[in-house]
Amino acid sequence: MLNLVIFGAPGSGKGTQSERLISKYGLHHISTGEVLRKHIAEKTELGKIADTYISKGQLIPDDLMVRVLEHVLDSEPELVKKGVIFDGFPRTIEQAKALKKMLESRNTKIHAVIGLEVDDDELVRRMLNRGKETGRADDNIDTIKNRLEVYHTQTSPLREYYQGEGKYHSIDGSGDINGIFERIHKSLTERVPELTEYNPDND
Ligand code: AP5
Ligand code: MG
Numbered sequence: 001m002l003n004l005v006i007f008g009a010p011g012s013g014k015g016t017q018s019e020r021l022i023s024k025y026g027l028h029h030i031s032t033g034e035v036l037r038k039h040i041a042e043k044t045e046l047g048k049i050a051d052t053y054i055s056k057g058q059l060i061p062d063d064l065m066v067r068v069l070e071h072v073l074d075s076e077p078e079l080v081k082k083g084v085i086f087d088g089f090p091r092t093i094e095q096a097k098a099l100k101k102m103l104e105s106r107n108t109k110i111h112a113v114i115g116l117e118v119d120d121d122e123l124v125r126r127m128l129n130r131g132k133e134t135g136r137a138d139d140n141i142d143t144i145k146n147r148l149e150v151y152h153t154q155t156s157p158l159r160e161y162y163q164g165e166g167k168y169h170s171i172d173g174s175g176d177i178n179g180i181f182e183r184i185h186k187s188l189t190e191r192v193p194e195l196t197e198y199n200p201d202n203d
Contacts (some may be wrong), residue, residue: 001108002027002083002194005090005099007158008116010147011123011130014087017116020181021085024058025195028079030072031087032065054138057146059091059149059154066098079105091155112192113162114184116173120148131133159187 001024006014018029036054040049046068053060060068069089071078080103090096103109124144131139138147160170169187173180188195 001081002192003080003086003103003108003110004084004188005086005110005113005162006116007113007162008173009118009120009123009155010144011152012116013177014116016177017114017173017181017184017197018085018087020177021184024152024181024185025083027083027085028076029085029087029091030069030079032089033068033087035072036060053173055143056140057143057150059150062092062094062098065089065091065095065100069099070102073106080108086110090158093157093161096158110167111194112169112188113158113167114169114171114188115159115162116171116180118173122174123148 004021004027006018006021008014015031015034016033021027022029033054036047036050040051040054041047046064049064050060059065086099090099099110124141127139127144128141130136138144159168159170169184169191171183171187173178
């Protein structure tokens with residue numbers, strides 16, 4: 001079993017690199033942003049609440065977000081058995097502590113945190129492009145600015161938190177997508193012993 005967190009600013013490539021990690025290591029993907037966007041599309045109660053925060057580029061409150069993740073883990077217990085890549089969670093120290101507890105109570109833990117480092121100008125370019133191509137509602141310049149501000153103030157302290165746990169892999173997230181994945185794979189192979197023992201079919 002192998003659990004990874006993919007961490008980084010909005011637009012840093014968490015979703016893009018998750019796809020590579022999933023096909024390489026056979027992990028399940030939990031993107032809290034995607035979970036919330038699905039609720040918004042289906043106009044559920046949670047979706048209505050989430051929309052008010054996402055459209056402003058603010059974080060959904062920790063207690064609600066933790067309950068959402070707990071629900072995802074409980075509704076699909078096989079996810080945790082095989083291993084998960086957490087994309088977009090945790091985003092605050094409080095969420096990181098809650099995730100630790102959630103995994104401990106399921107007899108597992110986070111093995112590594114992949115931190116994608118990309119400068120703000122490049123992030124803005126990527127998100128504006130995607131906004132034009134896909135129409136994702138929070139990819140407009142005002143919301144992007146708020147998302148980046150929220151990242152720098154509320155989320156980036158997690159870097160130190162996971163460095164303190166010896167789990168943080170700092171990865172240059174700029175340039176060619178395949179090249180970035182190679183850097184991730186190399187760093188994990190060198191520093192995560194569970195990776196070499198890991199076989200998704202046996203676990
Ligand atoms: P979420 O969906 O997690 O969005 P985000 O963090 O803003 O990140 P993105 O999905 O925009 O970017 P990404 O890092 O996945 O990059 P991607 O691969 O798509 O969260 C949305 C909102 O939900 C939050 O703002 C918050 O309100 C709420 N929320 C979610 N989780 C929460 C939580 N835990 N607590 C509280 N609130 C929460 O790439 C971006 C673009 O760049 C794509 O178009 C891609 O094709 C392109 N690209 C990728 N890599 C490269 C490359 N190397 N070169 C050029 N282009 C590239
Ligand atoms: Mg994403």
